[in-house]
Amino acid sequence: MAGERRSFSEWLLAIDRRLVYLLVLVALAVPLLAAEFAPYTARKLTLPPAPLRGARQLFDRVERIVNERQEAGAAYDKIVLISADFGPQTRAELYPMLECTVRHLMMRRIKFAIMTNVPDGAGYCKEVPEKLARELGCEYGKDWVNFGYKPGGSFLVRQMAAKLPEAIKTDYKGEKVESLPCMTGIKDAGNVSLLVEITGLVGMFGRWPAFFSTPTSRPDMAHGCTSVSIPDAYSDLESGLICGLFEGIAGAAAYNDFLEGIRDPEKDPPASLAARVHMTGQTVAHVLVIIFVALGNAGVLLSWWASRRRAAGNG
Amino acid sequence: MRRLLVMLVTLLAGVYFFVQFFLPKDLYIFGEFYQWGRYEKEVFDFVRVIFVMSFGLGIINLVRVYGYQIVRGRPGWVNGAVLLLAMVVTIVAGMWGKFGQSDGMASFYDKFLFGGLMNNLSSAMFSLLAFYMASAAYRSFRVKSFEAALMMGAALVIMIGQIPLGYLVTEQAPQARNWTMQWISTPAFRGIAFGAMVAGLAMAIRMWLSLEKTNFGGGK
Structure with missing residues (x-):
């Protein structure tokens, strides 16, 4: 009833949702604003990521490519393929994953191709490598190639597995991919050392293990997913279907820490702060959710206790 | 006639891809080599062209639906x-x-x-x-029953193990989270995925054999 005073347990059970929204807004906005306007302070205040083995495994797999290339010498004819199948909706979590993968490959001068199966992803396929190439001194066509947006879903993947340049035909500028130095010797899925699928879409990753293989080989595969799809992807990691996993934004933040370990301070600029900042914001929001859940349950307990006391009093 | 044509194309396309997936690249029959996937490029290009045509279809649909709404001045x-x-x-x-x-x-x-x-x-x-x-x-997430308590407990373990704060409080937090993921979440997810795949296979067979009437624009 209007104006009736609520007990404390009633208040705990029905906290105004506007208060919840306001606190979530503050929790998420403060780290982002700090990173924008006070990056030095933000770098100090961000939290270190928890050790997540999926990111470590992926990092180690990329490092092994360097050894494989050294062992094979001039005969090495493999590239890494990145499929960035995400749009602005999941950008906050997936963009830092793309950034740290590309940064690692460019730092180690591992040739790679980037593409997307969703129209929204084309902008990121262009933006991320071009931005990092300026920082790390890489050259388009020689160190990486951008296939751009390619429609076709599973059919394209199947076609790429058998004849990669024929399936792709041209890069995002319209140039024939076969004419690019980066693609020399690349024929089929057997010439792909590692495939990294970064997506928040359910079912997007599944077509790679299903169709991207030759009769004699299948590239190693890794997956970057949003936090909500970790349980699904974790099953693939456990079974060995994937050799690495970005477990949400925390995975990208952990990966950036590994990159810091191999960075040459004289030559390479530090990794972007975005992953850590987003993860810190997410952490504060998670703590807030835990507090609200605890408050809600405290309300349930208090009201149960009060009703028992009333029942005992009446009896 | 249109219905029959759609059924026939669906059936033949299904047969093509089904056989193509399982047969070896080169077939040796009566002293001759045959390749089932000889025209694979053309077939796949055709499928991609059809796929791209869906964009055009989408544009036509949008113009029809919203154009009608604008012309009629509908809310x-x-x-x-x-x-x-x-x-x-x-x-x-x-x-x-x-x-x-x-x-x-x-x-x-x-x-x-x-x-x-x-x-x-x-x-x-x-x-x-x-x-x-x-x-x-x-x-x-209110503990009103045993099942609700289980769900809330699992959610808290995962959340605390995933965030850095959990690791700073106790190093056991990520381990507990990994254990929950490995031994509880993964088997449950695989069970769900297995069920969904079997259902998907059944649905694919129904569509392949044109038993699914929605292929033809409704259940009439």
């Missing part, structure tokens, strides 16, 4: 007009930038339309989820 016609205008501007800017070799238009498309508008509008739409999820977690 919400302003939203429809904005949608069509945004679509036309994006298509024109994208094509002009690419085929007209105009750097200014390409920059307008990349920086303003994609980077400035679409990026931020889509992110803003999706970010609303954070608020709803926090509110929903507060309202729904």
Whole structure:
């Protein structure tokens, strides 16, 4: 009833949702604003990521490519393929994953191709490598190639597995991919050392293990997913279907820490702060959710206790 | 006749891809080599062309639905007009930038339309989820039964193990989270996935044999 005073347990059970929204807004906005306007302070205040083995495994797999290339010498004819199948909706979590993968490959001068199966992803396929190439001194066509947006879903993947340049035909500028130095010797899925699928879409990753293989080989595969799809992807990691996993934004933040370990301070600029900042914001929001859940349950307990006391009093 | 044609094409396409997946690349029959996938490139290109045509179909549909709404002045016609205008501007800017070799238009498309508008509008739409999820977690994770307690316990273990704060409080937090993921979540997920795959296979067979009437535009 209007104006009736609520007990404390009633208040705990029905906290105004506007208060919840306001606190979530503050929790998420403060780290982002700090990173924008006070990056030095933000770098100090961000939290270190928890050790997540999926990111470590992926990092180690990329490092092994360097050894494989050294062992094979001039005969090495493999590239890494990145499929960035995400749009602005999941950008906050997936963009830092793309950034740290590309940064690692460019730092180690591992040739790679980037593409997307969703129209929204084309902008990121262009933006991320071009931005990092300026920082790390890489050259388009020689160190990486951008296939751009390619429609076709599973059919394209199947076609790429058998004849990669024929399936792709041209890069995002319209140039024939076969004419690019980066693609020399690349024929089929057997010439792909590692495939990294970064997506928040359910079912997007599944077509790679299903169709991207030759009769004699299948590239190693890794997956970057949003936090909500970790349980699904974790099953693939456990079974060995994937050799690495970005477990949400925390995975990208952990990966950036590994990159810091191999960075040459004289030559390479530090990794972007975005992953850590987003993860810190997410952490504060998670703590807030835990507090609200605890408050809600405290309300349930208090009201149960009060009703028992009333029942005992009446009896 | 149209129905029969659709059934026939569906059946033949299904047979082609089914056989193509299982047969070896080169078939040796009566002293001769045959390749089932000889015209694979053409077939796959055809499928991709059909796939791309769906974009055209989408545009026609949007123009028909919202064009009708605007012409008739139906409620919400302003939203429809904005949608069509945004679509036309994006298509024109994208094509002009690419085929007209105009750097200014390409920059307008990349920086303003994609980077400035679409990026931020889509992110803003999706970010609303954070608020709803926090509110929903507060309202729904209440220990009112044993099952609810289990769900809440699992959610807390995963959340605390995933965030850095959990690791700073105790190093056991990520381990507990990994254990829960490995021994509880993964088997459950595999069970669900297995069931879904079997159902998907059954559905695929029904569609292949045209037993699914919705293929033909409804259950009539």
